[in-house]
Amino acid sequence: MAEVVLKDIRKEFGTFVALERLNVAINAGEFVALLGPSGCGKSTTLRMLAGLDFPTAGEISIDGRVVNDVAPGKRDIAMVFQSYALYPHMTVAQNIAYPLKKRGVARPERDAAVAKTATLLQLEPLLNRKPRQLSGGQQQRVALGRALVREPKVFLLDEPLSNLDAKLRSYMRAELIELHRRIGKTMVYVTHDQLEAMTMADRIAVMHDGRLQQFDEPEIIYNQPANRFVAGFIGTPSMNQLEGAIAGSSFVINGEQVPINRALYEQALKDGPVVLGIRPENVSLSGGSLPATVRLVENAGHEQIVTVEIPGGHRLLAREASGQRPSVGQTCQIGFDADFIHLFQPGENGSRFETTGQAHVIPMQAQRSASDES
Amino acid sequence: MATAAHAGHRLERRYARLGVFLIAPTIVVFSLVIVYPLLAAIYLSFFSVYTPTLEGEFTGADNYIRLLTNAAFWNSLITTLIWTVGTLSLQIVFGVGMALLLHQNLWFRSLARSLVLFPYFVSTVVAVLVWRWLFNDLYGAINHGLMQLGIMDMPLDWLGTMPNAMIGVILVGAWKYFPFVVIAVLARLQTIPEHLYEAAKIDGAGPIARFFDVTLPQLRSVLVVIILLRAIWDFKEFDLIYLLTGGGPVTSTQTLSLLVYQEAFALNEMGQAAAYSIGMMLVMLVFMLVYIRRTAREA
Amino acid sequence: MRILRKLGFNLFTWILVLLVAFPLVWMILTSLKPQTELFRIPPTWLPETVTFEHYWRLLTETPFLIYFRNSVVLATTTTVFVVVLGAIGAYSLVRFAYRGRETLATLVLFTYLLPSVVLIIPLYLMMVELGLSNTLASLVLAHTTFALPYALWLLRSFMEGVPEDLESAALVDGASRMGAFRDVILPQLLPGIISTALFTFILSWNEYLYALVLVNSDAVRPLTTGVMTMLISAFNIEWSLLMAASVMMSLPLIVVFAFLQSYLTRGFGAGAVKG
Numbered sequence: 010m011a012e013v014v015l016k017d018i019r020k021e022f023g024t025f026v027a028l029e030r031l032n033v034a035i036n037a038g039e040f041v042a043l044l045g046p047s048g049c050g051k052s053t054t055l056r057m058l059a060g061l062d063f064p065t066a067g068e069i070s071i072d073g074r075v076v077n078d079v080a081p082g083k084r085d086i087a088m089v090f091q092s093y094a095l096y097p098h099m100t101v102a103q104n105i106a107y108p109l110k111k112r113g114v115a116r117p118e119r120d121a122a123v124a125k126t127a128t129l130l131q132l133e134p135l136l137n138r139k140p141r142q143l144s145g146g147q148q149q150r151v152a153l154g155r156a157l158v159r160e161p162k163v164f165l166l167d168e169p170l171s172n173l174d175a176k177l178r179s180y181m182r183a184e185l186i187e188l189h190r191r192i193g194k195t196m197v198y199v200t201h202d203q204l205e206a207m208t209m210a211d212r213i214a215v216m217h218d219g220r221l222q223q224f225d226e227p228e229i230i231y232n233q234p235a236n237r238f239v240a241g242f243i244g245t246p247s248m249n250q251l252e253g254a255i256a257g258s259s260f261v262i263n264g265e266q267v268p269i270n271r272a273l274y275e276q277a278l279k280d281g282p283v284v285l286g287i288r289p290e291n292v293s294l295s296g297g298s299l300p301a302t303v304r305l306v307e308n309a310g311h312e313q314i315v316t317v318e319i320p321g322g323h324r325l326l327a328r329e330a331s332g333q334r335p336s337v338g339q340t341c342q343i344g345f346d347a348d349f350i351h352l353f354q355p356g357e358n359g360s361r362f363e364t365t366g367q368a369h370v371i372p373m374q375a376q377r378s379a380s381d382e383s
Numbered sequence: 384m385a386t387a388a389h390a391g392h393r394l395e396r397r398y399a400r401l402g403v404f405l406i407a408p409t410i411v412v413f414s415l416v417i418v419y420p421l422l423a424a425i426y427l428s429f430f431s432v433y434t435p436t437l438e439g440e441f442t443g444a445d446n447y448i449r450l451l452t453n454a455a456f457w458n459s460l461i462t463t464l465i466w467t468v469g470t471l472s473l474q475i476v477f478g479v480g481m482a483l484l485l486h487q488n489l490w491f492r493s494l495a496r497s498l499v500l501f502p503y504f505v506s507t508v509v510a511v512l513v514w515r516w517l518f519n520d521l522y523g524a525i526n527h528g529l530m531q532l533g534i535m536d537m538p539l540d541w542l543g544t545m546p547n548a549m550i551g552v553i554l555v556g557a558w559k560y561f562p563f564v565v566i567a568v569l570a571r572l573q574t575i576p577e578h579l580y581e582a583a584k585i586d587g588a589g590p591i592a593r594f595f596d597v598t599l600p601q602l603r604s605v606l607v608v609i610i611l612l613r614a615i616w617d618f619k620e621f622d623l624i625y626l627l628t629g630g631g632p633v634t635s636t637q638t639l640s641l642l643v644y645q646e647a648f649a650l651n652e653m654g655q656a657a658a659y660s661i662g663m664m665l666v667m668l669v670f671m672l673v674y675i676r677r678t679a680r681e682a
Numbered sequence: 683m684r685i686l687r688k689l690g691f692n693l694f695t696w697i698l699v700l701l702v703a704f705p706l707v708w709m710i711l712t713s714l715k716p717q718t719e720l721f722r723i724p725p726t727w728l729p730e731t732v733t734f735e736h737y738w739r740l741l742t743e744t745p746f747l748i749y750f751r752n753s754v755v756l757a758t759t760t761t762v763f764v765v766v767l768g769a770i771g772a773y774s775l776v777r778f779a780y781r782g783r784e785t786l787a788t789l790v791l792f793t794y795l796l797p798s799v800v801l802i803i804p805l806y807l808m809m810v811e812l813g814l815s816n817t818l819a820s821l822v823l824a825h826t827t828f829a830l831p832y833a834l835w836l837l838r839s840f841m842e843g844v845p846e847d848l849e850s851a852a853l854v855d856g857a858s859r860m861g862a863f864r865d866v867i868l869p870q871l872l873p874g875i876i877s878t879a880l881f882t883f884i885l886s887w888n889e890y891l892y893a894l895v896l897v898n899s900d901a902v903r904p905l906t907t908g909v910m911t912m913l914i915s916a917f918n919i920e921w922s923l924l925m926a927a928s929v930m931m932s933l934p935l936i937v938v939f940a941f942l943q944s945y946l947t948r949g950f951g952a953g954a955v956k957g
Contacts, residue, residue: 061850063395078393082856094851098869107865111856155855165854395779401859402778406786409771409834416805416827417793423804437807481702484695495696497939498703504935504946505706506888508906509928512913513709516921524708527724558702566947619797622890626910643799648895653803660800671795675788 012037012195018067027053028219040189042210043199049216055165055199059088087156088165093148095140102136105154126158146177164196215239236360237353240286249325251285260285263321273364286351292327297344303335428658434651446658463638467617473557478564486572503562511626514555545635548628571605611674639663713925736926745900749908756904757886760825765879768833776841794831824892829882840874877945905931
């Protein structure tokens with residue numbers, strides 16, 4: 010049974026609609042990332058789960074109980090804030106003990122719980138310090154400790170790693186995954202960083218302009234993006250998208266033809282305008298049929314990102330293993346790995362044409378995600 | 384669905400009620416000591432009230448007609464404007480200048496800052512007593528100081544004749560209130576990023592060019608706020624002028640605030656005084672609205 | 683050359699600073715001179731004999747101590763009243779959403795700029811009506827007319843400086859709104875409250891007009907009007923006595939300046955002058 014359910018949520022700020030028809034069901038013990046660019050409504054969603062913002066319409070339930078009218082402190086949730094929000098005038102120990110104190114836990118049990126949490130997060134030597142005497146990473150751990158200490162049903166994390174430097178961030182990422190595995194609690198994690206979402210989450214809810222775009226496992230989001238937005242947002246460098254048309258068994262752009270396996274697509278695919286999506290790693294610089302000129306080569310050590318221009322001025326990115334280095338100005342015949350070609354409806358956020366039996370799709374996962382969403 | 388939507392508002396509404404509950408005492412006090420008196424002042428201005436007995440009769444717009452036709456209000460308005468413009472300009476010039484000096488690397492800087500700020504916080508009564516003693520025509524330090532320096536050869540009657548009285552009031556006002564400008568400008572100066580000056584230096588700007596091209600534009604917005612605020616406060620100043628000259632000689636330093644007080648508590652014409660005060664407020668309203676607009680826009 | 687320029691700058695600035703401070707120095711010097719030394723022509727710049735007789739006379743022969751006590755009671759009561767109202771009012775204005783909140787905030791700003799003379803006549807009538815004329819209570823009420831908008835406005839800025847996340851965290855941790863206010867916001871607001879309290883105290887301590895109109899007996903007169911009556915009632919103005927009174931009257935200020943000056947400058951940053 011789903012532990013956290015958002016049903017038909019709508020949120021307006023004045024005349025601005027921040028969220029519309031949001032439906033998400035999160036299973037017990039699941040690690041879910043809410044992912045999207047800033048202003049997509051992901052933080053608002055989290056704040057509504059916490060009871061800090063109020064939905065204009067819709068229903069929020071946690072563990073089978075509708076919590077719309079329940080104060081934040083009574084929802085059995087804990088939250089880690091982007092700013093950590095540690096109480097500056099309290100010591101680390103007092104910070105961690107505060108949620109217990111507010112719940113009327115007696116002093117000896119409180120101390121024991123604080124000690125246990127401190128051990129878990131290696132905070133013992135810091136217990137008597139004030140937050141401002143701590144480094145960013147230490148503050149982060151105290152914030153986690155304050156959330157962990159009273160063992161809530163659901164953890165809400167609002168961009169908890171975004172204030173750390175890159176090295177510490179990747180360390181804490183591993184720590185959080187480890188922590189989630191150990192305590193097995195439901196976690197809802199807001200981030201704008203797709204790498205965090207892809208590496209940590211069991212499932213990712215991709216949001217854009219106040220609407221849920223796709224809610225699925227990371228591989229599926231990556232391999233079967235629901236629409237052009239998801240396709241472009243997930244993956245670095247992002248997926249190449251070419252506006253052209255379908256004619257017979259080819260995708261036609263500027264008179265050049267790219268062969269596609271039309272049989273893979275359902276009946277819906279008709280001749281006419283369409284957007285072709287292909288990830289840079291599925292673009293090869295030789296042996297294809299599309300003439301192109303190399304415009305830029307960015308060497309990242311283990312790989313290189315090559316920008317090529319095809320007739321009509323469109324630019325494409327290709328990811329190549331380091332080795333032979335193409336030179337700028339060189340012409341080549343680029344090709345796309347047919348198994349990894351995506352076709353989208355034209356339009357700003359056209360949805361993807363479903364495929365059947367494409368090589369990279371693992372059918373079992375597809376089924377599981379289908380049952381989750383129902 | 385509708386019930387859920389309705390229910391979703393309950394916590395929000397509970398918070399809103401708490402918010403109203405918390406502001407309620409303030410609203411009550413405000414209504415009692417500000418809103419009610421303000422409305423009462425408007426009401427009173429249509430009556431003729433004799434102060435000692437507090438008896439009065441409705442006289443319609445008579446007070447306002449008198450305000451418009453008699454010279455008293457207009458003369459006081461002009462006096463008020465002279466005082467405001469005079470003292471405000473000195474406050475700004477000295478204030479900005481002093482702030483620039485105190486922003487530099489000065490020996491015992493914090494002591495110097497304390498000394499400069501002190502006049503602003505000292506009671507007007509204290510300031511006036513000290514200045515009246517300084518201005519004293521027989522034994523005052525100013526007359527003798529100036530005579531010892533050879534600037535004057537005769538003691539001057541500072542507060543008893545014109546235009547000396549107005550000059551004296553303006554000077555004391557500037558002395559008392561320029562620290563406000565100093566603090567505000569200093570605070571702003573400290574937030575000007577150093578790299579702006581470095582960039583200007585690299586571009587070959589000298590100290591004077593740096594002041595006009597970097598400092599002044601950065602100070603512009605804070606100066607507008609200071610000028611508005613000080614203009615409002617100087618315009619309504621009562622204590623300082625009343626205690627220094629009492630509006631004299633005769634009525635030559637009688638600003639609008641003094642006129643209202645005089646009318647109500649010396650001439651015992653409360654209704655007329657109320658009308659004067661409303662007239663004064665209407666003049667001020669222009670500045671007040673500009674200031675409120677500006678503050679609202681920044682928020 | 684460099685040293686010389688530095689010396690010149692310091693000299694110039696310090697002369698200006700001392701010129702600004704001169705009236706206050708003169709006040710102290712005069713209060714220490716014997717009465718006879720005041721009427722020398724030309725005046726002695728430094729006292730030839732230092733005496734504390736004026737201070738002694740002030741405390742024993744004049745109602746100065748009564749005025750002082752009245753001022754302490756008046757300013758303290760006003761400050762406590764206004765800061766308590768202002769702190770919870772500012773919490774409401776900054777952290778709650780209800781209709782009319784913005785209008786209310788604008789109204790506060792408007793009253794903050796309102797001239798006292800507009801309110802003085804109706805307030806006088808009101809105090810007579812309520813039977814409060816000639817009491818310290820009437821002055822406390824009158825002082826709220828300028829102190830409350832001021833405190834509310836100042837505290838509102840300070841409140842805006844307290845991160846909203848802190849309150850949110852406290853709510854999630856199980857505190858009620860008022861619990862979060864007490865446990866988390868109030869401790870963060872403390873420096874702002876001290877600033878506001880100091881400013882309010884000074885405003886009330888220095889206020890003259892209301893005291894002039896609403897109170898006319900020595901028993902309830904605060905220092906401002908009290909000291910001025912000493913000037914007016916004296917047959918022969920005793921300047922050294924008045925200067926001693928001025929020094930004594932400024933004592934609380936000197937204490938604040940010596941120990942709490944940072945709070946005063948902080949109040950400026952948060953208060954009226956932004957932008």
